[in-house]
Amino acid sequence: QVQFMVSGGGVVQPGRSLRLSCVTSGFSFSNSGMHWVRQTPGKGLEWVAAISYHGFNTYYLSSVEGRFSVSRDNSRNTLYLQMSSLRAEDTAVYYCAKVRGYTVDGLLDSWGQGTTVTVSS
Amino acid sequence: DIQMTQSPSSLSASVGDRVTITCQASQDISLYLSWYQQKPGKAPKLLIFDASNLETGVPNRFSGRGSGTTFTFTISSLQPDDIGTYYCQQYTIFPFTFGLGTKVDVK
Numbered sequence: 117q118v119q120f121m122v123s124g125g126g127v128v129q130p131g132r133s134l135r136l137s138c139v140t141s142g143f144s145f146s147n148s149g150m151h152w153v154r155q156t157p158g159k160g161l162e163w164v165a166a167i168s169y170h171g172f173n174t175y176y177l178s179s180v181e182g183r184f185s186v187s188r189d190n191s192r193n194t195l196y197l198q199m200s201s202l203r204a205e206d207t208a209v210y211y212c213a214k215v216r217g218y219t220v221d222g223l224l225d226s227w228g229q230g231t232t233v234t235v236s237s
Numbered sequence: 238d239i240q241m242t243q244s245p246s247s248l249s250a251s252v253g254d255r256v257t258i259t260c261q262a263s264q265d266i267s268l269y270l271s272w273y274q275q276k277p278g279k280a281p282k283l284l285i286f287d288a289s290n291l292e293t294g295v296p297n298r299f300s301g302r303g304s305g306t307t308f309t310f311t312i313s314s315l316q317p318d319d320i321g322t323y324y325c326q327q328y329t330i331f332p333f334t335f336g337l338g339t340k341v342d343v344k
Contacts, residue, residue: 153333161326227280229280
């Protein structure tokens with residue numbers, strides 16, 4: 117059974133940093149592309165970042181590029197999202213999701229429960 | 238970026254009704270479209286992939302069709318458990334993009 121344990125959310129001041137973690141089980145993490153998607157009441161679901169199964173290729177939403185960094189530790193079956201220079205508009209529920217198959221730009225077939233990030237002074 | 242225009246934004250129907258949601262892509266996405274169901278406080282759940290393929294374990298009252306830029310999602314006979322918000326998403330090119338969702342309610 118595919119499972120995700122997402123953690124690291126919280127309340128943070130603008131300009132500060134936060135790291136999200138997504139610990140996975142029940143599938144071959146090291147053979148799966150992984151993504152982060154966020155959700156806000158105002159903008160709905162918004163794709164944030166993706167990383168290839170080996171970690172060599174990463175992709176970002178333009179508004180987070182240079183501030184967010186996605187990484188993975190295949191030995192720990194864990195996906196990360198390092199968020200820095202946080203802005204109020206980054207406030208959202210953040211989900212991790214796995215890709216079906218080896219590709220990074222494929223179907224997101226399973227999603228973890230979200231973690232809430234609130235950026236506020 | 239590819240824009241996904243989903244309609245209607247909400248609907249209310251009776252149990253047993255046929256419900257249809259439309260998703261329009263701003264450019265050709267071939268068949269790289271998925272449909273998700275989301276219930277309050279939960280993560281999205283995959284229902285349909287590659288425009289018309291039913292995910293394993295999903296009831297066959299759910300279906301999808303279309304290609305290129307125009308897609309539809311149908312619930313053939315609405316059930317009380319189908320309450321939630323439904324989203325389309327394109328996965329042909331980054332950034333992946335989503336429709337704004339259709340909130341489905343049962344009368």
